Amino acid sequence: MTLTEMIEFGRKILAAQPFSALLGTELTRLEKGHVELRLALRDDHRQQHGFAHGGVVAYLADNALTYAGGSALGDAVTLEMKINYVRPAVGDTLIARADVVSAGKTQAVCRCGVFAVKDGEEKLCAAAQGTITPVKGA
Amino acid sequence: MTLTEMIEFGRKILAAQPFSALLGTELTRLEKGHVELRLALRDDHRQQHGFAHGGVVAYLADNALTYAGGSALGDAVTLEMKINYVRPAVGDTLIARADVVSAGKTQAVCRCGVFAVKDGEEKLCAAAQGTITPVKGA
């Protein structure tokens, strides 16, 4: 696949996820070993203090990890992941960037940073690491 | 606080989270060291294969861990968590039950199981563990 075909394929998968459509997630970059997802923050993404809800941040990290792993493995699912919240997610957009750390036949280990964008400035708000496995091996 | 006051207080917090309102989460049990959240699954909670999206499961686990930790610490946030997906979340309802494993002044370590209910039968679909910290100490 060319990069253009790859991102179009990735966008079809995202569009086929009703939950991602509900939230409004966009796939803005996808290449072998690297992915970027973006989410324009709305009021209904937030928790009681006005920050993006930790569950939204975890969703975005989980999805980015799966895409990153899938870029190396093909059809894939997240087996497990760990996320550290390092700063309240304040701003108008979340960006999740994930990379493959190691990929074999049966698993890919990926890392992800989730950034909150406010006034054009990105700040890391969460760091995640997870294991992605091919669907047949799951 | 009595148990009734405690769960009413917990429900106010949940109602104040626009993201939890968007998803439809209910707080069905809250006592010191234990919490239960429920989510009636709708189509827009799902991913492309019809299962509850991993991000929904992670959101529910994250929220249950925070409530469990908060039941021991007071106002609290999830510092970090880890989640293992053990089975596709198939069914009509998700139930997250979280317990405090250890609580001190500066942190509570909590565990959570997320169960999918289908035809009245509960099956574990995810297991999580995380660190909750008081808001002032975060």
Added chain:
Amino acid sequence: MTLTEMIEFGRKILAAQPFSALLGTELTRLEKGHVELRLALRDDHRQQHGFAHGGVVAYLADNALTYAGGSALGDAVTLEMKINYVRPAVGDTLIARADVVSAGKTQAVCRCGVFAVKDGEEKLCAAAQGTITPVKGA
């Protein structure tokens, strides 16, 4: 295998691990889905403040998780694990108890508590959760 055969088999594996022999780990219980390891603490297990080193605690948790998973899967390795340190490991003995939370063909998710024993009293010092996979699937 009977329980007696099972624990004898488990002890042979432990004896075949030079690192476990160096540390002095004992397998004190092994049945399907549950395991207990014990380590009599020596001065050379400690860090600069006199507590058992976090690496010793992590080693014991890792090993207990692998045994628990192996009791369900057969020959197995730890794919990944997460450990929370909840209290300094003070005392004369460490006990790690691990249980299978969920087991399928390709993975077992297990949890472990590590307890430090001082003056006959056990206190939880760490809680771990991890993924164990069969050796052929690793």
Added chain:
Amino acid sequence: MTLTEMIEFGRKILAAQPFSALLGTELTRLEKGHVELRLALRDDHRQQHGFAHGGVVAYLADNALTYAGGSALGDAVTLEMKINYVRPAVGDTLIARADVVSAGKTQAVCRCGVFAVKDGEEKLCAAAQGTITPVKGA
């Protein structure tokens, strides 16, 4: 502190850890936000298949994470960590390199890669991520 003073200080701490002395760990680099530990593998570091024991790898990652966090926070402990084993640790030396991803007053989130060196070639065998907290805040 100059870099030379910093690494000398770090080596004193390592020398004061009887467990690190037992294993033979060396601190080969320490600067603000980055650390490198090395361990010459001996037979008694191994498990039954001749690889470095997962517990040795976890110990080294845990220690490197603590040093990295400590380089930003001062006296510090590992609150929790997660480790993915990506390849058997085969070779004569382990190298753990850890970096600070985010540091505030109450926590540092750090990542670590553990590499096994065989015939002069480094291969990633584990990836870890953890939370380090100042000793007073722990």
